[in-house]
Amino acid sequence: xxxxxxxxxxxxxxxxxxxxxxxxxxxxxxxxxxxxxxxxxxxxxxxxxxxxxxxxxxxxxxxxxxxxxxxxxxxxxxxxxxxxxxxxxxxxxxxxxxxxxxxxxxxxxxxxxxxxxxxxxxxxxxxxxxxxxxxxxxxxxxxxxxxxxxxxxxxxxxxxxxxxxxxxxxxxxxxxxxxxxxxxxxxxxxxxxxxxxxxxxxxxxxxxxxxxxxxxxxxxxxxxxxxxx
Amino acid sequence: xxxxxxxxxxxxxxxxxxxxxxxxxxxxxxxxxxxxxxxxxxxxxxxxxxxxxxxxxxxxxxxxxxxxxxxxxxxxxxxxxxxxxxxxxxxxxxxxxxxxxxxxxxxxxxxxxxxxxxxxxxxxxxxxxxxxxxxxxxxxxxxxxxxxxxxxxxxxxxxxxxxxxxxxxxxxxxxxxxxxxxxxxxxxxxxxxxxxxxxxxxxxxxxxxxxxxxxxxxxxxxxxxxxxxxxxxxxxxxx
Numbered sequence: 108x109x110x111x112x113x114x115x116x117x118x119x120x121x122x123x124x125x126x127x128x129x130x131x132x133x134x135x136x137x138x139x140x141x142x143x144x145x146x147x148x149x150x151x152x153x154x155x156x157x158x159x160x161x162x163x164x165x166x167x168x169x170x171x172x173x174x175x176x177x178x179x180x181x182x183x184x185x186x187x188x189x190x191x192x193x194x195x196x197x198x199x200x201x202x203x204x205x206x207x208x209x210x211x212x213x214x215x216x217x218x219x220x221x222x223x224x225x226x227x228x229x230x231x232x233x234x235x236x237x238x239x240x241x242x243x244x245x246x247x248x249x250x251x252x253x254x255x256x257x258x259x260x261x262x263x264x265x266x267x268x269x270x271x272x273x274x275x276x277x278x279x280x281x282x283x284x285x286x287x288x289x290x291x292x293x294x295x296x297x298x299x300x301x302x303x304x305x306x307x308x309x310x311x312x313x314x315x316x317x318x319x320x321x322x323x324x325x326x327x328x329x330x331x332x333x334x335x336x
Numbered sequence: 337x338x339x340x341x342x343x344x345x346x347x348x349x350x351x352x353x354x355x356x357x358x359x360x361x362x363x364x365x366x367x368x369x370x371x372x373x374x375x376x377x378x379x380x381x382x383x384x385x386x387x388x389x390x391x392x393x394x395x396x397x398x399x400x401x402x403x404x405x406x407x408x409x410x411x412x413x414x415x416x417x418x419x420x421x422x423x424x425x426x427x428x429x430x431x432x433x434x435x436x437x438x439x440x441x442x443x444x445x446x447x448x449x450x451x452x453x454x455x456x457x458x459x460x461x462x463x464x465x466x467x468x469x470x471x472x473x474x475x476x477x478x479x480x481x482x483x484x485x486x487x488x489x490x491x492x493x494x495x496x497x498x499x500x501x502x503x504x505x506x507x508x509x510x511x512x513x514x515x516x517x518x519x520x521x522x523x524x525x526x527x528x529x530x531x532x533x534x535x536x537x538x539x540x541x542x543x544x545x546x547x548x549x550x551x552x553x554x555x556x557x558x559x560x561x562x563x564x565x566x567x568x569x570x571x572x573x574x575x
């Protein structure tokens with residue numbers, strides 16, 4: 108069970124696709140203009156990552172090492188196409204919101220990276236779980252990025268949610284006459300907020316490391332003083 | 337048999353290993369081919385299964401969009417079956433032939449639904465859908481696609497307009513060229529009668545000018561457009 112715990116910890120924090128590996132920034136920056144779009148793309152990415160990891164883990168014995176990359180890309184592209192068509196046919200209202208983002212997932216190198224680094228070497232259950240957890244790590248960062256940009260840029264939160272749940276509506280957080288801060292909505296704003304998020308993660312990691320080192324030093328110090336006695 | 341080894345012998349000596357490598361290459365190629373065939377079949381299968389559903393929802397979507405410019409209570413014919421194909425004329429700004437739909441009630445012509453495009457938006461084309469009454473007034477306009485700056489120029493789409501009570505695009509409703517002459521069918525900044533929002537005149541100007549041009553074209557060809565048999569092609573005859 109601790110192996111699964113480690114997969115989860117890696118996906119959500121330690122090897123977080125965005126904050127630690129800085130992978131898949133293209134769809135991340137393009138879509139995170141508001142919370143609902145960001146969340147929608149994130150959920151579609153989770154679905155594709157789980158499917159791709161599952162399929163490639165299942166087929167890994169059949170794929171020759173030399174041509175693994177073309178085969179992985181083929182499988183990922185086929186899965187994304189099928190997911191895209193299925194969304195369009197069976198969940199059309201959702202597709203109107205997500206439609207333009209789903210093909211973008213193919214360009215997301217996180218999917219290929221996880222397939223190559225994990226699913227090609229591990230069992231079905233662990234691979235699917237890894238896809239889920241890496242996806243969760245992607246979702247919470249992109250959703251936070253979307254929420255911050257939306258709040259600063261428009262002064263709202265969850266705008267556009269009525270396209271997914273018609274009974275709900277967005278919240279005007281800042282006063283209604285808030286003029287908006289356009290740069291947060293434009294690509295530079297995405298870089299600013301992402302930079303702050305990465306800096307925040309590095310700060311937390313540095314603090315944790317520092318504390319660990321102090322603990323170790325204290326432990327050694329205690330050992331040193333007790334040794335002569 | 338121990339003759340000196342020359343170049344040809346050297347090549348022969350490599351032969352068995354080379355055929356082994358060849359066999360491996362062929363096997364790898366066959367595996368790649370098999371994967372390609374299987375996954376292409378998967379995609380083709382998914383396409384065949386979903387195509388009718390996708391087409392049905394695309395049609396429903398089109399009717400929903402038309403419903404925004406023309407309330408469904410105003411007509412009783414099956415709108416999508418009464419179309420005229422219009423070639424890409426300059427006044428409409430379309431780059432391809434488009435379908436124009438004719439709304440009728442009890443056999444009487446009510447309105448024409450026509451697509452147009454503004455080529456001069458702040459970032460590229462702005463697609464428009466207009467409903468023009470048979471009497472020549474513009475019933476309503478909607479923006480079908482645009483890439484104007486979010487939060488600045490995108491108020492041309494009423495869903496993004498902060499003024500929910502009276503979105504910008506509704507100021508064209510019910511106006512005809514009899515009430516507003518083509519010279520006055522401009523934004524106020526250009527000496528016309530339509531408002532624009534500060535800081536984003538270009539988007540408003542593009543939509544205003546394009547809808548005026550499209551309205552004038554439709555009114556000028558109204559009789560011919562209404563008289564053509566259903567599902568035929570409109571040919572412009574210029575003097």
